[in-house]
Structure formats: structure tokens, C-alpha cells
Amino acid sequence: METLVAAVGLVFTSEVLLTVIASSFLGIVMGAIPGLTALMALALILPFTFYMSPVAAAAAMVSASAMAMTAGDIPGALMRVPGTPASAAYTMDSYTLGLEGKAHRALGVGIIVSAFGGILGAIYLMLIAPTLAEVAFYFSSDEYFWLTLLGLSCTTLIGGGSTIRSAIAVFIGLGLGTVGLSVEGGVPRFTGGYTELLGGIPLIPALIGLFAVPELIKMARPVADNAARIVKVKGRLFLDSIADVWRYKRGILASSNLGAVIGVVPGAGSDVAAWITYGLSRRFTKLKPETTEWRLQGVANASAANNAALGGAWVPALVFGIPGDTLTALVISVLYVQGIRPGPSIFTESGPEVFAIFIIFILANILLLPMAWMCVRAMNLLMQVPRYAIVPMILTVCVVGAYAADNDSFGIWVMVVFGILGWILESNKIPLGPVVLGFILGRPLEQYFVASLQKYGGDPFGLLTRPTATALAVCVGILWSFQIFSLVRNLIGTRRSIKPQGE
């Protein structure tokens, strides 16, 4: 209790509160610009934290990352340009809603549940951080391999209609993930001599290409109903979406919990949390696919999960100095500079500071509502430009984003190539979601598999020797047999027609 009082005293100082507001502003602007991520916002803030008190430094990190994560949804809904890899999971849904004139509900729901998920993640962090952090010691490459495979198996759930098309999509994604230096040691694969590809295909330019460019091509075609493709936010952002949020309360609660737990697992971050919860919500939904409610549900679940994961990722970082994702890797270095040493004793050594961080988590997520509202309004102004100007404007946003991701014009070429790929895939009704998930998870999957084979002298059955690993393997087995079963049933059964995806 005394700790809590001291923590409140640490938070409610003008230094900390001003820092929260300033870094929230930076976070929301960077998150809303495609290509600029939460990680870059934190890197920009880093030098300033040297002059701040420990709590203010942590406050800057917390608020900027929470804002950037949510703001990443906005260009997705308005322009089909995913602002962050995590928001790519539901970009198609929120954009489709936008085309139907329901952008305010897609964004309103997304923002409200983001704040909710973020707060829940913080409460998790506050209550069970030390216990939860022990999870890290059940996880070696074996367990990560099965967990990643489990995540990847969710892809057939997110594609919508056809399992076969989703499977094709995921293998395209996995194939793209093999580009770059081989994981165990230095052999370039499919790089075509481009140094830029040694580290793999740059993710953000590829995402912008896959999602935004096909849409731009559609917009630019001289079709009569062109105006219909431009999304504008009409209606009340929050008031009109409260009912929606209430309708999905169970799913949102479940996804926030799952998101926080995925965040705790080192190495799986917000991206993975968003994709997995999205996949699960698609699998277990009772709503009719492709309806407004169905789309909103996907947006709600995944948005809650990616913000909850932010808090979850702090758990192993604070307790064992093991970063839950790339964001917390940076946070750890800031904490060290500030004299807060992560470790199991952090709650006794720096109790008030740690609780102050928890309070800021909650504060930042509340501040998220007005900040995101302002950001949506500002972005909406952009969308008011005349019709002939909107395609070049979005294209400019894409090009800048693709460039800024690595400060390299190579990213623009990646965007162009992936734009063409996205166009071909969409024309053939291959869903983009599984492509992206295969692409994101392909490399870690290989990495964990190779590490485990190295441990067991090349024997793949070694992957089943650890108890947690075996349990996860059983989950994968169940999921797979379930899917094969339903596939076979569909084939020999009614031979129902394959439903077209997207619009």
C-alpha cells in the first residue's frame, strides 16, 4: 500500500505528465504514418530519456508505444495501408467496413478495445508478473517451434472461405520468408546478389505493397463508381461504437487475456498476438462471414490483443531482463541507464518505480481515447482532398512509408514488386492474410527447428522430448486433424461451391 502511494506520488508530477503527453503525441503521429513503427518512436525518444527521471523515461516508452500501436490501425481503415505489421491482421476488414461507410465504427471499436486491452495487459503485469515470467523457463527452441507452428496453423482459419487457397497463400508466404541469409550461418538464399535482401525481404515495404498497391490500382482504373472506393469517416467515432464493443465483450475479454499471455512469451510480440487471436476469432465465430458484425468482431478481437501484448511483453523484461519483443529490448537498455535493474528482486529494489510504470500504462491507455480521436479527425481531413488528388496522395504516403522503414530506396522497389504480387494474388482470390503470416513466421519457425535439430544431432523426434513441447505438439496435432477432417468431409460431402473472398 505504501508502495502504491509512493508510486502515485512519482507519477503525478508535472515532469512525468508532460512527458506522457509529449511522447503520446509523437507515438500517435509516428504510428499513423505507414512505415514508421512504435520501435522507431522509442528510438527517437531514447536520447531524451537520459535527462529524465527513471519514471518519466519509462512513461515516455510506455505512452509512445501504446499510441503508435493503435494509430497504426487508422491508415489501414482509411487507405488500406497497414500502419504496423500488427494491424495488417485486420486491415482488410476495417477497410472493407470503411468502404461500406462504417469507418467510424471500425475505428471506434478498434480504439476503445485497444485502450481496454492495454489496461488489462497492465493489470496482468501488475498482479501476476513474477509468476507469469517463469513461463520463460519452460520455453526452449523446441517449445517455440511448436508454438510458432500452432500460430502458423491458424492461417487456414483466417483466410475465410477455402482451405486450399489459404494453404497456397501460406506456402507463398513461407517461400518469401526463405529469402536472405540462412538462419544458422551465412549462406545467402534467393537474394539475387542484392545486399539489401541478405537480412530477408524488408517486412514493412512488403506489407505496404501487398495491401495498399492493389487497392490503388483499383482506385486508378476509370470505373464509374470510383468515388465509392474512397473512405471517409462520418458519424460519431465513440458513441456509435459503444454498442458494438458491448456486443463483443466476451471475445474482447478472451482476446485481451490471450494477447497478454502471448506478449509474455519471449520473442512473440504484438504482431503474433494480433494474428493468432484474429485466426481464433474467425474459427469460433457464430456470425455469418463477410457481414458487418463479423468484420467488426475480427477488428475488435485482434485490436484488443495487440495492445494487451504490449503490457505482457514487459513481464519477462522486468523480471528476467528477457525482452518479450523488440520494443522491450530497447526498454531494458533504458531501464539500465536509469539504474533500474531488471530481475526478480525488481519489485523490492525499485517497488515504487515499477508500480509507477503500471499506473502510467493505465493512464496512457485512457489518454489513448482523445489522442486517437484527434488523429482520426486529422487523417480524415486528408481524405477530403479532391478525388483526382487522393490516389497520388495515398501513393505518396506509401512511397514515403516504404522508404522510411529502413531509410533505403530499395524499400520502394520492394513495395512495387509486392504490389504487383498482391494484385495477382487478389485477382486469383488468394487471401493476403495467410501470405503475411507465413512470411512473418517462416523465418522464426526455421530458426527454432534448426536450433532443435542442432541440439538433438539431427533427430527430429528430439522435438518431442520435453514435456511442454510435447503438450504443444499435441495441440498442433489436434488442430491439424480437425482441419483435415473437415476438408475431407467437405470434399466427399455436398461439394459446396468455393466462396469468393474479399469484396
Next chain:
Amino acid sequence: MLRGCKALLGAITLAVGLSGAAKAADWPSGPVEVIVPYAAGGGTDATARFLAQVFQEKLNQPFNVVNRTGGGGIVGLEALVNAKADGSVIGVTSADLSTFKWFGQTTLTYRDVAMVGIYNMAFPTLMVAEDSPFKTAKEAFDAIKADPKKYKLHIGSSIGNSYHISFVGIAAAYGINPAEVPTVTGTGAVNGVQELAAGAVDFSLAALAEADALMRSGKVRPLLVLGQEKASAMPDLPTAKEALDVDWQFGVWRGVAAPKNTDPAVLEKMRTAFAEAYATDQFKQLMSAQGFDVFTVPQDQIEAFVDKSEAAAGEALKQIGVVK
């Protein structure tokens, strides 16, 4: 808000496309771009941001850190090599510069840049789990020597990384064939220590700072410094010479470099500024708070130092078959 977006975009373009030519007389005459070839959040990035901060205050010009990632650092190195040699661009570089050549991924070496200064050198330590039977480094190395195929070693990232080189050279000098030791790769040293704590490997390679939290929670402990410099955070930890009577060493150094054709007068100013920044208490404090030991090499010996590092890397990489 809109103005904010524009201002930010402007700032980014500015930071990226700076071309303000610096005159030799008054370097820096404008903002300086600091290329970091690794992602934001890593060790080299952190040290670079510290240094940029100190430079900025000393020289009253903005020093903008730009992460040019990709290709394990090669993309950033190429960007530095091809940058305008007018003082508007400098870069941070590391011991990777000594190893690229051996992997054949690029022909670029330290000979293609002008070294400004070295500010840090780190050695990995050999880590074991708390419940490991090995109490001393000698016991561990003798056990590996007796049966090199028995124990699994997590080397952090990929085969032939800097930490791996440090281990391989010392193991070979001790009479172990390092190519026979089962080697596990991963996503980095922190990943390795975590695998160690999860009981999945027998040894891992990590700097003390990277294992700090797990050491204090009693999950892992270090056996020796795989090099010849004591770690200031743990002065009791023996060096390779003390524990194994091995003289060999390869350290992960970090330094600052400029494009090759930078005007010698500008280069001289850079070196002076670097030495001044290095000498400040602020820099030392920022470094030590993160567990980085400051280390430097006199200007006239930098080339020899980097050359020696390159030769040592080549020697170790031959042992494990990376260099034929």
C-alpha cells in the same frame, strides 16, 4: 496535427538527405548523419546514440542517428562507404568489419573507410546454468576436451558470429577441435542464456550485461571471460590467460568511422572531437550504466589493431571450416 505530420516528415527527409557540405575549417558546419548498421534497440545502436548525444552537446550541431539495417550490417557499411566524404556523414562500426571479408558476403573491409576511433571492446563470457556440474572454467574446458561431442554450446546468433570466434580461438588454443563441439544457433546472446536457464543447452556465450538479470536471479553463472581483459562489473572472473593459460583473444570492438576520402583536416577534427567526447564523464557513465566497458586505442595504432582483429577472426573461422 497535420502540421505535426508534415514537420515530422520534413525532419525525416532532412535527417536522411542531408547534404550540407562541411568545410574543413569548421567541422561540423551542419547536421551530421550517424549511420548505425544495426536495428534500433541493440547494443551497438545504444552506444551510438550515447555517442551522438555527447557529440551534439560538445559540437552544437545535431547528430542524427539513422539506422541503415539489413544484411547483418553490410547495408549500413555500404551506405557509409558510398556516402559523401564531406564530413556530413559518419558511421558506427564494429568487429563485424573484421569478419565480413571471411564470409565472402562483401569485399569491404576497414581499408575502405577511415577509422575515427575505437570506444568499446567487449568479450563474451562462457555461461553455465546454476546447477551445472562445472564450477571452474578449467573443469569445463577439460570436460569438453575429453569428449568434445558431448556438450551443447549455444553461440547466440549464427555460425561464426563474433562471440563464436572468441570461443573457437580459445578452445583451439586449448587443444579442443572446435568444429566437433555441437553448436546451437539462435536469435542472439539473450536467447542463448534463456535456453541455458531452460535446461536445453550446456553452455552459452554472452556478455555479462546480457545475462545480468538471469545471473542475479540465480539461474545462470559465468565461468570465465573469453578474452584477456577483466570485466569491470565482475573483477573476480578469470580471463582466458588466468583460467586456461591461453593467450589468444578476439574482442567485439565498436568504433566510429568516416568515408574513406574524407578531407584529412576534417578527419583530424573528428578524431579530436571523438577523443574529447570519449573522455567525458557523461559518456563513461552512460556506457557503464548499460554494462559497456569503455576501451580505446591510440590513433596511430587503430589500423594495426583492426588488422590484428581481422587476422584473428580469419584464423578462428578456419578452425570451424567457414574459411577454407
